[in-house]
Amino acid sequence: MSVLTMNNVSYKYDGTTKTVLKNINMDFEKGRLYVIVGKSGAGKSTILSLISGLDTATGGSICYNGTDMSTIDRDEYRAKSIGVIFQGYNLLTNATALENIILSMNISGSKEKNKRRFALDLLARVGIDEETAKRKVLKLSGGEQQRVGIARALSHNPDIIIADEPTGNLDSDTEENIMNILRELATIYEKCVIIVTHSKSVAAYADELIVLNQGKLASLS
Amino acid sequence: MYIIQNAIKNLGRNKGRNILTAMIIFAIILATAVSIIINTTTSAIIEDYKSRFGSKVNIEFDVSHPVQMDDLETVTVEQRREFAKSKLLKSASFRLRAYVIPKDLHSLDEAENGGNNTVVGGQGQPQFREPTALLIGSSRKDISDDFAEGKRKIIQGEMYENKNECLISEQYAKLNNLSIGDNIILESEYADEPMPEELTIVGIYEDKTAIGNELPYKSPLFNRGNEILADFDDVCGMDLAKNMIKMGFIDSEYILKEPSMIEAFEKEVRSKGLSKQYLVSTDESSYNKIVGPVIGLSKITNTFLVVVLALGSMILILLSVLSIRERKYEIGVLRAMGMKKRKVAFGLLTESIVITMACLVLGLGIGSAVSQPMADSMLQNQIEIAEQNQNANGGSNGGATTLDDIINPAKPLSEVSIQIDSTAVLKISVIALILAGVSSLVGIMYITKYEPIKILSERN
Ligand SMILES: Nc1ncnc2c1ncn2[C@@H]1O[C@H](COP(=O)(O)OP(=O)(O)O)[C@@H](O)[C@H]1O
Ligand SMILES: [Mg+2]
Numbered sequence: 001m002s003v004l005t006m007n008n009v010s011y012k013y014d015g016t017t018k019t020v021l022k023n024i025n026m027d028f029e030k031g032r033l034y035v036i037v038g039k040s041g042a043g044k045s046t047i048l049s050l051i052s053g054l055d056t057a058t059g060g061s062i063c064y065n066g067t068d069m070s071t072i073d074r075d076e077y078r079a080k081s082i083g084v085i086f087q088g089y090n091l092l093t094n095a096t097a098l099e100n101i102i103l104s105m106n107i108s109g110s111k112e113k114n115k116r117r118f119a120l121d122l123l124a125r126v127g128i129d130e131e132t133a134k135r136k137v138l139k140l141s142g143g144e145q146q147r148v149g150i151a152r153a154l155s156h157n158p159d160i161i162i163a164d165e166p167t168g169n170l171d172s173d174t175e176e177n178i179m180n181i182l183r184e185l186a187t188i189y190e191k192c193v194i195i196v197t198h199s200k201s202v203a204a205y206a207d208e209l210i211v212l213n214q215g216k217l218a219s220l221s
Numbered sequence: 222m223y224i225i226q227n228a229i230k231n232l233g234r235n236k237g238r239n240i241l242t243a244m245i246i247f248a249i250i251l252a253t254a255v256s257i258i259i260n261t262t263t264s265a266i267i268e269d270y271k272s273r274f275g276s277k278v279n280i281e282f283d284v285s286h287p288v289q290m291d292d293l294e295t296v297t298v299e300q301r302r303e304f305a306k307s308k309l310l311k312s313a314s315f316r317l318r319a320y321v322i323p324k325d326l327h328s329l330d331e332a333e334n335g336g337n338n339t340v341v342g343g344q345g346q347p348q349f350r351e352p353t354a355l356l357i358g359s360s361r362k363d364i365s366d367d368f369a370e371g372k373r374k375i376i377q378g379e380m381y382e383n384k385n386e387c388l389i390s391e392q393y394a395k396l397n398n399l400s401i402g403d404n405i406i407l408e409s410e411y412a413d414e415p416m417p418e419e420l421t422i423v424g425i426y427e428d429k430t431a432i433g434n435e436l437p438y439k440s441p442l443f444n445r446g447n448e449i450l451a452d453f454d455d456v457c458g459m460d461l462a463k464n465m466i467k468m469g470f471i472d473s474e475y476i477l478k479e480p481s482m483i484e485a486f487e488k489e490v491r492s493k494g495l496s497k498q499y500l501v502s503t504d505e506s507s508y509n510k511i512v513g514p515v516i517g518l519s520k521i522t523n524t525f526l527v528v529v530l531a532l533g534s535m536i537l538i539l540l541s542v543l544s545i546r547e548r549k550y551e552i553g554v555l556r557a558m559g560m561k562k563r564k565v566a567f568g569l570l571t572e573s574i575v576i577t578m579a580c581l582v583l584g585l586g587i588g589s590a591v592s593q594p595m596a597d598s599m600l601q602n603q604i605e606i607a608e609q610n611q612n613a614n615g616g617s618n619g620g621a622t623t624l625d626d627i628i629n630p631a632k633p634l635s636e637v638s639i640q641i642d643s644t645a646v647l648k649i650s651v652i653a654l655i656l657a658g659v660s661s662l663v664g665i666m667y668i669t670k671y672e673p674i675k676i677l678s679e680r681n
Pocket of ligand 2: 044045046087164
């Protein structure tokens with residue numbers, strides 16, 4: 001069964017006339033890695049904000065495990081069921097990388113005994129050492145911030161992981177490392193991973209490659 | 222729990238903003254603390270004086286308009302009783318003092334006078350004997366302030382209840398070997414007309430007032446141990462008291478329900494026949510003179526408090542509006558991470574409360590230290606203003622002066638001793654809490670109003 005279903009989803013920003021998304025139908029399943037490609041301004045980030053429950057569709061519905069998202073507690077959904085890697089990171093810049101991860105675990109109600117240890121291990125997996133983890137996010141490079149964002153999205157062990165240009169600021173070695181982690185999450189940990197990108201090398205990791213064009217989705221696989 | 226932790230950490234993460242907020246809140250709390258501390262103290266003083274001076278009515282002879290002895294009008298017992306019926310009064314009491322000579326008994330301090338047989342007065346006039354005791358009739362159930370305050374108390378027997386019952390002092394009983402149940406005979410000071418009254422001793426009182434003992438001149442009438450106490454109505458009915466009543470040996474005490482009722486009360490007693498030779502007053506002028514500067518101080522601190530709170534709240538709101546950009550991003554990130562609105566709001570409020578509590582402790586400490594010197598200098602100012610006004614008005618007292626004004630001229634209070642009580646602390650704490658609310662208000666409004674995507678997209 002698909003973990004996430006989009007039924008005839010349309011979207012228009014408040015106070016604009018242009019319909020960004022037009023009657024989109026799509027199923028996302030666990031254990032698969034989806035890559036959505038499209039021109040800048042095609043509406044890729046918009047799709048992700050609908051899937052992540054940060055915004056609601058103006059037409060149609062999105063279901064999580066068969067339940068219409070408009071009927072569930074979307075704060076709870078964001079805290080526990082989905083991990084979002086934002087294009088603009090959206091980290092607490094005055095707090096340390098470590099504090100960002102622990103706070104996310106706390107919000108999700110994580111039962112982890114040693115949250116600090118868990119967070120440090122997770123950060124190490126995305127290439128952030130302990131010394132860097134204790135620096136304020138403000139004092140980290142773009143690439144480091146992106147990796148903290150990735151670690152945060154994984155910190156509460158969600159079903160779905162979505163990423164908006166996750167490798168945009170990374171060198172090719174780190175990109176490979178991150179993509180391998182995301183790949184593993186899908187195949188080994190049975191997560192549903194959805195990535196938005198315009199990078200060809202990222203597209204190569206996809207189980208299913210989807211093109212967003214003129215508000216419509218088309219699967220290429 | 223983690224929200225509180227995060228809130229406290231957050232204080233350190235945004236030092237600049239929080240130090241500025243803390244400074245403003247501290248200034249407000251300090252000013253608030255000083256004015257509330259001064260204000261509660263002055264209010265207590267004012268209340269105290271108001272109840273002491275404002276309610277007790279004095280009906281006194283107007284010494285500024287003397288009259289011939291023959292024209293002197295007295296206030297009769299019947300009139301006094303009529304006055305006492307007034308609905309404006311909380312209570313009224315009377316006391317009649319009659320000079321008497323207890324038959325075949327000794328008096329304390331009588332030795333130097335050599336007995337009670339001294340007779341004065343010329344041919345054809347009534348022959349007076351020197352009185353050796355004082356019969357006091359009181360209408361009060363608790364007899365007098367001395368008994369109410371415990372300076373005197375009945376140590377044997379009980380309070381007089383029936384006609385011709387009385388109390389005597391411990392020393393007097395000892396001197397004359399008297400005990401409960403004994404009868405004594407009191408006579409008037411008129412040698413030709415003794416008008417004897419027989420009284421039964423029902424109680425003996427202990428006297429710690431000891432007035433008269435320190436006087437260089439000893440006389441039975443100065444020794445309060447010679448006071449024989451009985452009921453007012455009872456004494457009024459005795460023949461030997463008649464002349465005393467005529468001469469006005471009655472003290473009346475009328476206590477108003479409210480100090481402001483004095484005018485209505487005067488109107489009432491005048492209509493009940495009180496002569497123009499008497500003045501009716503509460504001790505309002507003394508009250509005003511004594512408490513006036515304190516009232517001025519109280520008013521200033523009140524105004525100051527209102528201004529500080531209004532201005533301070535405005536600055537706090539302005540500050541939080543200016544820092545909303547930073548706040549907005551924080552709120553957006555937390556909401557995007559799935560933190561519920563009320564938890565985000567609680568976090569903001571916790572930050573404010575922690576800042577405010579720190580300021581409260583500091584403000585209370587410094588506030589209580591500086592309140593006394595500030596109150597002193599402000600009060601001094603008020604006294605000077607009052608003096609200037611007094612001089613400008615040429616001492617306004619309506620031209621009427623009573624004996625008491627001359628003997629005991631009222632002086633303004635020149636000191637207030639600042640007290641910090643729990644109500645003051647409570648008031649200041651409540652204001653501190655409100656300030657915490659005010660300073661987190663803008664952020665909280667923002668949280669409830671906008672969805673996280675909106676907040677985040679505005680920044681990106
Ligand atoms: N907050 C917004 N208000 C109005 N229009 C928006 C807003 N955000 C994005 N858009 C518009 O919606 C379209 C899709 O944007 P977006 O999803 O960010 O594109 P992508 O992520 O594919 O580059 C663009 O035309 C963009 O200008
Ligand atoms: Mg985008």
